[in-house]
Amino acid sequence: MSPKPERTSATKQKLFDATLRLAGSRGMVGLTVDEIAAEAGVAKGTVYYNFGSKDGLIDALLRYGVDLLAARLRAAEAAVGPWDTVSDLIEGMLAFFAEYPTFAQLLVSELWRTPGQWQQTLSLLREQVTAIIRAQLQYLTDSGDLPEGVRVHTAAAALFGTVLVVALDWQVFDPEQTREEVRDSVLLLVRGLRGKV
Known part of the structure; x- marks a missing residue:
């Protein structure tokens, strides 16, 4: 069963906002998937499942x-x-x-x-x-x-x-x-x- 489009979109928006918040204060280079997932309030596995890696995210x-x-x-x-x-x-x-x-x-x-x-x-x-x-x-x-x-x-x-x-x-x-x-x-x-x- 694939994720619902509205859930995927909401997760992307959360990850987008979280990444921008973190990048705004620290830059992109040092960010980790753990930090992005925690800031977005999603499981790290969700990031890897949807994007494969930090670069994919x-x-x-x-x-x-x-x-x-x-x-x-x-x-x-x-x-x-x-x-x-x-x-x-x-x-x-x-x-x-x-x-x-x-x-x-x-x-x-x-x-x-x-x-x-x-x-x-x-x-x-x-x-x-x-x-x-x-x-x-x-x-x-x-x-x-x-x-x-x-x-x-x-x-x-x-x-x-x-x-x-x-x-x-x-x-x-x-x-x-x-x-x-x-x-x-x-x-x-x-x-x-x-x-x-």
């Missing part, structure tokens, strides 16, 4: 975190206008990174570190997120709302990287700003490149 949790982020970005696709969609994409990323600041730190520290233990997984996951952003920017390009010559692939990576770093900077150095103020600043920067304020 971390890999699955990275994928889970990006799936959560991608779900928020997909929700933005329901916005009415193209700039509303971009605003909602920025809002979704900022909200996610505010909720999971350690995940943002992990992305920054591991994604561009070469060679990194989870760099290959993170690169694939980065592609998943930037593909959602690219689709919306392509729509803006096709409707003439982005300057001619903007390379959508590069612009999507730039928007993702900008929001990721801005979210960390906001959390660490400027936490008195509201998320709306941060979002509006990023959106004004993006629109300002075309002269739309």
Whole structure:
């Protein structure tokens, strides 16, 4: 009998939250499965049964975190206008990174570190997120709302990287700003490149 999907999802969420709590205070390298399981309130055997090893757990949790982020970005696709969609994409990323600041730190520290233990997984996951952003920017390009010559692939990576770093900077150095103020600043920067304020 296989585990129920809702139980598996709840266990993944517990493990995800526990790993991020521990990584936020100690980093990823020294974490053990025992510590993660204890922090999550699950049996160590549950971790090994579902993930095989600590590396398997971390890999699955990275994928889970990006799936959560991608779900928020997909929700933005329901916005009415193209700039509303971009605003909602920025809002979704900022909200996610505010909720999971350690995940943002992990992305920054591991994604561009070469060679990194989870760099290959993170690169694939980065592609998943930037593909959602690219689709919306392509729509803006096709409707003439982005300057001619903007390379959508590069612009999507730039928007993702900008929001990721801005979210960390906001959390660490400027936490008195509201998320709306941060979002509006990023959106004004993006629109300002075309002269739309």
